[in-house]
Each structure stands twice: as C-alpha cells, then as structure tokens.
Amino acid sequence: MSFMQILMIIVPSTLLWAAPLVFTALGGVFSERSGVINIGLEGLMWVGAFTSIVFNLTFVHVFGNATPWIALLVAMLAGAVFSLLHAVAAITFRADHTVSGVAINLLATGLTLFLVKFIYNKGETDIIQKGFNKIDIPVLKDIPIIGKIFFQNTYWVSFLAIIVAIIAWYIIYKTPFGLRLRSVGEHPMAADTMGINVTKMRYIGVILSGALGGIGGGVYAEAISSNFSHATISGQGFMALAAMIFGKWHPLGAMGAAIFFGFAQSLSIIGSSLPFLKSIPSVYLLIAPYVLTILALAGFIGRAEAPKADGVHYIKGSR
Amino acid sequence: MSKRLKNILTPIIALLLGIIVGTIIMIVTGYNPLDAYAALWEGALGNPYYLGETIRQITPYILAGLAVAFAFRVGLFNIGVEGQFLVGWLASVWVGLAFHLPKFIHLPLAIISAMVAGALWAFIPGLLKARFRVHEVIVTIMMNYIALYVCNYVIQNVLTNGKERTGNVPDSASLASPWLQSLTQNSRLHWGIVIAIICCFIMWFLLEKTTRGFELRAVGFNQDAAHYAGMSVNKNIILSMVISGIFAGLAGAMEGLGTFGYIAMKSSFTGVGFNGIAVALLGGNTALGVFFAACLFGALEVGALNMPLAAGVPNELVDIIIALIVFFVAASYIIRVFLERISKKEAK
Numbered sequence: 001m002s003f004m005q006i007l008m009i010i011v012p013s014t015l016l017w018a019a020p021l022v023f024t025a026l027g028g029v030f031s032e033r034s035g036v037i038n039i040g041l042e043g044l045m046w047v048g049a050f051t052s053i054v055f056n057l058t059f060v061h062v063f064g065n066a067t068p069w070i071a072l073l074v075a076m077l078a079g080a081v082f083s084l085l086h087a088v089a090a091i092t093f094r095a096d097h098t099v100s101g102v103a104i105n106l107l108a109t110g111l112t113l114f115l116v117k118f119i120y121n122k123g124e125t126d127i128i129q130k131g132f133n134k135i136d137i138p139v140l141k142d143i144p145i146i147g148k149i150f151f152q153n154t155y156w157v158s159f160l161a162i163i164v165a166i167i168a169w170y171i172i173y174k175t176p177f178g179l180r181l182r183s184v185g186e187h188p189m190a191a192d193t194m195g196i197n198v199t200k201m202r203y204i205g206v207i208l209s210g211a212l213g214g215i216g217g218g219v220y221a222e223a224i225s226s227n228f229s230h231a232t233i234s235g236q237g238f239m240a241l242a243a244m245i246f247g248k249w250h251p252l253g254a255m256g257a258a259i260f261f262g263f264a265q266s267l268s269i270i271g272s273s274l275p276f277l278k279s280i281p282s283v284y285l286l287i288a289p290y291v292l293t294i295l296a297l298a299g300f301i302g303r304a305e306a307p308k309a310d311g312v313h314y315i316k317g318s319r
Numbered sequence: 320m321s322k323r324l325k326n327i328l329t330p331i332i333a334l335l336l337g338i339i340v341g342t343i344i345m346i347v348t349g350y351n352p353l354d355a356y357a358a359l360w361e362g363a364l365g366n367p368y369y370l371g372e373t374i375r376q377i378t379p380y381i382l383a384g385l386a387v388a389f390a391f392r393v394g395l396f397n398i399g400v401e402g403q404f405l406v407g408w409l410a411s412v413w414v415g416l417a418f419h420l421p422k423f424i425h426l427p428l429a430i431i432s433a434m435v436a437g438a439l440w441a442f443i444p445g446l447l448k449a450r451f452r453v454h455e456v457i458v459t460i461m462m463n464y465i466a467l468y469v470c471n472y473v474i475q476n477v478l479t480n481g482k483e484r485t486g487n488v489p490d491s492a493s494l495a496s497p498w499l500q501s502l503t504q505n506s507r508l509h510w511g512i513v514i515a516i517i518c519c520f521i522m523w524f525l526l527e528k529t530t531r532g533f534e535l536r537a538v539g540f541n542q543d544a545a546h547y548a549g550m551s552v553n554k555n556i557i558l559s560m561v562i563s564g565i566f567a568g569l570a571g572a573m574e575g576l577g578t579f580g581y582i583a584m585k586s587s588f589t590g591v592g593f594n595g596i597a598v599a600l601l602g603g604n605t606a607l608g609v610f611f612a613a614c615l616f617g618a619l620e621v622g623a624l625n626m627p628l629a630a631g632v633p634n635e636l637v638d639i640i641i642a643l644i645v646f647f648v649a650a651s652y653i654i655r656v657f658l659e660r661i662s663k664k665e666a667k
Contacts, residue, residue, distance in 0.1 A: 037456075039398075039456065039460070085646070088650075089646060089649055089650045093649075093650035093652050093653045094650075094652040095646075095649035095650045095651075095652065096396075096649055098396055098398070098456050099396075099596070099600065099645065099648075099649040100646065100649045100650070102398070102593065102596055102645060103642050103643075103645040103646035103649055104646075105593075106593065106597070106638065106641060106642030106645060107639060107642035107643065107646065109635075109638065109642075110635050110636075110637075110638030110639035110641070110642050111635075111639055111642075113633070113635040113638070114344075114348075114633050114635035114636055114638075114639055115348075117633035117635065118348050118633065230587070231586050231587060234586065234587040235464055235587070238460055238461075238463075238464065239464075241457070241460070242457075242460075242461060245457060281472065281476070283468050283469060283471070283472035286468040287464065287465045287468050287469065290461035290462075290464045290465050291461075291465065293457070293461050294443075294447070294453075294458055294461050294462075297447070297451075297453040297454070297457060297458065298447050298451045298453055299451055306454070
C-alpha cells in the first residue's frame with residue numbers, strides 16, 4: 001500500500017470523525033467564553049442525534065435528498081431549546097454549573113431513549129435511508145495530489161465544520177458581540193458597568209452551545225452511525241469538551257484539537273487495515289485524546305487556562 | 320423556618336417536583352402513571368426476590384454516593400467516581416482470579432486491592448489539583464474514559480485470551496452468600512451491604528468526630544481560612560480525593576466480588592458513578608442522607624425494570640425522574656427563595 005493510498009484513506013476519515021467534534025467543541029467555546037461551564041455537551045449531542053434521526057426517518061419521503069440537511073437544522077433548534085434548561089438553571093437559578101450539566105446529560109439520555117421506545121416501541125430506531133454521503137468536491141477535486149487526498153471521497157459536513165470554526169473565530173475576536181461575550185466571561189462586573197447585559201450575553205452563549213452541540217450530534221448520527229440507540233453518542237461530547245480545553249478555549253484551537261482527536265478516533269477504527277499500525281494496540285489511540293488533555297491542563301503541553309469568570313455566578317451588587 | 324428544616328425540605332421538594340414532572344411526561348405520552356408507579360413499587364419491594372435485588376443495587380449506590388459526597392464536603396467535585404469504580408471492579412476480579420488463598424486472606428485482599436486501585440485513580444486528579452491547580456472536574460472526566468478503555472483492554476488481552484468477559488472469581492474471594500440468596504428467592508443479594516453500611520458510619524465518624532475530619536471540612540468551607548489556621552490545603556485536597564476513590568473502588572468490588580463475580584467488556588459506562596452524584600446531592604452530602612438517597616434510587620432503578628412488563632411504560636422514565644431530581648436539587652436556590660417567602664409570610 002503506497003503512502004498516497006494511506007493518506008487517501010486517513011484524511012477523509014479523520015475529517016469525518018472530526019466534524020461532530022468541531023461543531024460541539026465550538027459550542028463549548030461559546031458557552032465557556034461567556035462564563036458558563038457546559039459539561040452538558042454530551043447531552044446536547046444526544047438530543048441532536050435523536051432529533052435528526054427521528055426527523056430524517058419521518059420526513060424522508062417529503063424532502064428527498066434535502067432531508068439530512070433539514071434534519072440537521074431541526075437538530076440545531078432542538079439542541080438550542082434543550083440548552084435553555086441549562087441556561088435557566090445555571091444563570092437564573094444560580095445552580096452549580098457542573099451539577100446542572102450532569103443533570104442535562106442524565107435528562108438527555110433518559111428522555112431520548114424513553115421517546116425512542118414511545119415512538120418506535122423498541123430500543124433503537126431504523127437505519128435512515130438518506131444520510132450524508134461521500135462526495136467529490138467539484139473543481140477542487142481536480143487539483144493534483146491535494147485534490148485526491150482532501151477533496152475526493154469526502155463529506156460536505158467536514159468542510160462545513162471548518163468554515164463554521166472560522167466564522168466562530170471571526171465572531172468571537174473581530175466583532176463587538178464577540179468582545180462583549182468574552183468580557184462577560186472574564187470580568188462580568190466590569191462588563192456590567194459598561195452597560196453590557198451579563199445575563200443576556202450568557203444566555204446567548206449557552207443557546208449557541210446548544211445549537212452547535214445539536215448540529216454535532218446530528219452530524220454524527222447522519223454521517224457515521226445512521227441510526228439512534230443507547231450507544232450512538234458515547235463520549236463524543238466529553239471528547240469535544242476535551243478538544244475545547246486542549247484548544248485553549250479558542251475556536252481555531254478547538255478545531256485543530258478536534259481534528260487531531262478525530263484522527264486518533266479514526267485510526268483506532270481503520271488502523272487494523274493499515275500495515276504500520278497493526279502492531280499498536282488500539283487502546284493507546286482510544287485514550288490518547290484524554291491523556292493529552294490532562295497533560296495540557298497540567299501545563300506539560302502549554303498551559304490551558306479557562307476564562308476568569310468561567311463557572312462563577314454573577315449576582316448584581318455583590319463584590 | 321429553621322435552617323435545619325429548610326435543609327431537609329429542599330431535597331424533599333426537589334424529589335416531589337421530579338415525580339410531578341415525570342407524571343406529567345407520562346400523561347402527555349399517554350401512559351398510565353398510576354399503573355407505572357404501582358409496577359415500580361411492586362418491582363422494588365413486592366416480593367423477597369425484588370427486595371433482595373433492590374438491596375443489592377443500593378449497595379454500590381451507597382458507596383458511590385459516599386465517594387461523591389466525601390469529595391464535595393472538601394469542596395471538590397469528583398465526577399470520576401465512574402472511572403474509579405471501574406478500576407476497583409477490575410482490580411478486585413484480577414486479584415480474585417490470580418491467587419489461590421484461604422478465604423479469610425483472599426477476600427480482604429481482593430477488597431483492599433479494589434480500594435487501592437480506586438485510590439490511585441483518584442490520587443492523580445487530586446495531585447494535579449493540589450500541585451498545578453488543575454480543575455478536578457475535567458481531569459476526572461478524562462480519567463473516566465481512560466479507565467473505560469484500559470479496563471476493556473486488560474480484560475481482553477491480559478485477563479483472558481481475547482474474550483469479552485473473565486471467568487468467575489473463586490468462592491474464596493466471593494462476597495456471595497447462599498444464605499442471603501435463599502432468604503430472597505435466589506436474588507443476587509450479597510454481604511456487600513454490610514460493608515456499605517459500615518462505610519456510612521466511617522464517613523460520619525471521620526468527618527464529624529476526628530481532627531482530620533475537621534481539617535477536611537475546614538478546607539471545604541474556606542481554603543484561605545484553613546490555610547491561615549495552619550492547615551495544609553494541598554495535603555487535605557489529595558487526601559479527600561484518595562478517600563473518595565477508596566469508596567468508589569469499594570463500590571466496584573461490590574459488583575466484581577458480589578453481584579457479578581466477574582468483569583465484562585463495556586461499550587459505555589455503567590452509570591453507577593453518575594447516579595452516585597445524584598445520591599450525594601439528594602442526600603445533602605451527609606452519610607445518613609446518602610444512605611436514604613441510595614435506598615430511594617436503588618429502589619427506583621430496580622423497580623423500573625418491572626415497568627415495561629407490568630405497565631408497558633419504558634423503564635427510562637426512572638432515569639428521567641432521577642435527572643429531574645438532580646436538576647431541581649441543583650437549582651435549589653429557587654426552592655430556598657420560595658421557602659423564605661413562605662416563612663416570612665408566617666412571621667407576619
């Protein structure tokens with residue numbers, strides 16, 4: 001197997017596995033930059049995956065080939081609505097952000113599995129007819145070498161994820177809205193003094209995280225698993241959280257980390273078909289994202305520091 | 320209204336709210352809530368077999384709840400109970416299978432190995448928190464996944480030759496009791512419940528009656544004040560994580576040596592560690608509270624298994640109710656405000 005052939009397998013597979021992580025990690029960035037810790041990302045992905053699959057199965061004969069994309073939009077809405085629970089608890093009711101996040105995760109798994117049994121009378125859904133398929137990107141696929149590696153046998157959602165990451169970077173670092181969002185996460189009192197509505201900004205941050213987490217779950221369900229069961233989302237949300245931290249709460253950093261984790265994930269799955277990887281036990285690839293995140297937090301790979309007011313309630317008038 | 324009464328009323332109100340919302344969900348989805356709750360009750364306490372299974376389920380919940388609660392009292396959030404639970408489970412089975420010893424040595428050795436494994440797994444986040452100020456929540460989450468994959472690897476490649484589960488531990492390392500089983504119509508009830516109750520007592524004694532416990536609580540209340548009073552904050556942080564890990568590891572031993580007697584590969588988490596968070600929160604992080612909360616959640620989880628058959632309601636409903644209880648306990652600020660309004664009106 002030539003090096004070229006190996007790259008042609010690994011790169012599209014990496015980008016595919018990275019896509020859900022990129023979306024969800026970006027969601028985490030929005031929430032935590034506004035000062036709300038969100039370990040409910042896993043639950044938001046559950047909601048997104050569930051919604052997209054159910055919508056896809058129900059409306060596939062209405063929308064035809066556009067179904068997966070419309071299902072993705074619905075998953076986005078569902079994630080945003082579900083994240084409101086976290087926002088209300090963590091911002092308005094002053095719940096501990098971590099505890100509320102745990103509740104979101106428990107609630108999402110319980111509710112979606114309950115609804116699957118309610119709707120389909122069995123533990124998992126059928127397999128969807130129209131998911132995200134492999135495509136060749138027009139024009140770009142004809143570029144010599146690069147075209148073959150990056151733009152053939154790949155998925156639209158992979159590139160959408162990268163584009164959204166760039167947009168997120170622009171919003172957070174180059175617009176007044178982004179400045180306000182970051183200021184609320186760093187020093188809410190100063191932001192309040194300058195006339196920024198802390199509560200509103202934090203609500204927006206959490207809702208954006210829900211929308212992006214919902215997309216992440218939807219992408220995973222429609223491009224990778226193709227159905228919804230208790231094992232569809234198993235840790236991708238926490239891996240996205242890890243990517244966000246490993247990327248130091250920066251959109252492009254989170255994207256890079258997510259692509260790297262996607263690489264590790266895809267290697268652990270396709271590794272057995274690659275000659276030089278056969279001898280490495282897949283357990284190393286499976287735990288790599290988590291070990292690296294711990295090392296990054298401990299400061300061995302560049303210190304990762306959270307926004308100053310991450311997880312701190314803002315109570316007007318208190319110092 | 321006294322503070323004590325408020326502390327007791329808050330979880331009870333959260334519990335009631337959880338059940339009310341759960342009932343609404345059932346009504347909306349067209350299930351009969353009365354049938355469901357009757358099936359739940361029957362499935363948890365209806366006959367000796369169900370009662371035995373309920374007590375069996377309560378055992379790891381008590382220990383997992385103690386693990387979360389102990390760390391909470393020192394101001395740490397140990398989400399890693401699930402991972403510590405898994406390595407404890409693995410270690411107990413490993414030692415159980417590896418040696419041939421008389422029971423009075425073998426069983427304690429297997430249990431202690433589970434405690435050590437859990438303690439080591441919790442020591443790492445404790446050390447990172449104390450030494451580098453790394454948030455323990457993130458590290459323990461990551462440690463959960465490392466535990467999951469490492470355990471699967473060890474089961475498949477070290478303990479067996481590519482099999483999905485290990486053999487059963489020999490009688491000399493087993494907590495199973497034919498007497499308790501015959502008493503409960505062959506449920507999987509085992510001696511672990513005794514260990515769990517002893518651990519409740521140990522936690523209460525350690526935190527409330529010893530100098531070390533006073534230091535641990537002081538660190539939980541205010542690290543600066545504790546430091547100013549000459550206590551070593553770092554030492555107490557690490558210690559609390561280690562003790563928390565010991566409880567979690569013990570919970571694993573309950574499954575490894577008692578309920579199952581073996582360990583199998585897992586595609587995802589068991590949920591015991593996460594339910595431990597719910598138990599600790601509802602129990603107000605006290606030993607006695609954890610005991611009662613574990614009884615409630617154990618009964619809910621076991622009783623739920625009877626719901627699909629007896630009432631046609633998916634057993635996930637109970638997971639929803641547990642999640643809602645956690646949610647309402649977390650948002651108890653609003654319950655407390657409500658209670659304060661009531662007590663103010665009474666005063667007038």
